[in-house]
Amino acid sequence: MQKNSFTVTEALIKMQRYCAYQDRCHKEVTDKLYQMRMIPEAIDHIIGQLIQDNFLNEERFARSFARGKFKYKKWGRRRIVQELKQREISKFMIDIALKEISEYDYLNTFHELAEKRNQQISESNKLKRKKKLADYLLYRGWESHLVYEKVNELV
Template sequence: MKRNETYTLEEATRKLEGYCAYQDRCHKEIVTKLKGMGMIPLAIDTVISHLIKENFLNEERFAKSFARGKFKIKKWGKNRIVNELKFRDISRYNIQTALKEIEGPEYFNTLDNLAKKRLKQITEKNSQKRKKKLADYLLYRGWESHLVYDKVNELVG
């Protein structure tokens, strides 16, 4: 996008409708995009309220699909998902709602599979170092520490 390119309110609205239709977005992404297009605060507010009214922009829907996607595809735990949603200025209510998308046995099965897969890749012979490497990996992926330590102690002798 050329820096000196300007957009009318109508053009910006259409462009952002497409941006939101392609994948769920959060308010912060939209504001950043509109600022990058050189839109003034009043125009930004106008476009955002239009997107919300027409259901192109829905923060709860964004939070839910973000949580599902990062869990299923990237195998992130709840801590990492919560931190990423907070970074995107998602409300506490919507974060709690999103976490409900990844509860149940599938959550624990994913942790188990991820831990076993990673353990096979760790070549370290010292069991304490193996435990640390596995725990660090799972914690980095955002899994809750009590679950991580239970799993590490279960898998590493």
């Protein structure tokens, strides 16, 4: 089975569409280009062109990623930071991205999420109930001091 091979121009057009669809990080684009069997020199050229034409912008990606994961998936800062690090986003960019989330919204969302989840847990044993609620919130990336404070308050 012969995989398609692409010219640099074809790959560039494909990546422009890929980046126009949603914000991407450098790592996603690089991985995609390696899957397309592009050589490192071509990858560097294409990435440079995408940055120059503003299809690829690491700060824009980090900001929209943080906003989206917080707003729609209700992730805490720890999970957002971990996911951005996996995408090889710099510490500097991560700090900028986290500024997208206001402290008021952050705590408000946390309290709503904790209370909603507490209602959903049918466990009657107090310790098991606390563990289930804490595990859920920690998995979502909320800070442990917030989680344990809230769990003790609710249960």
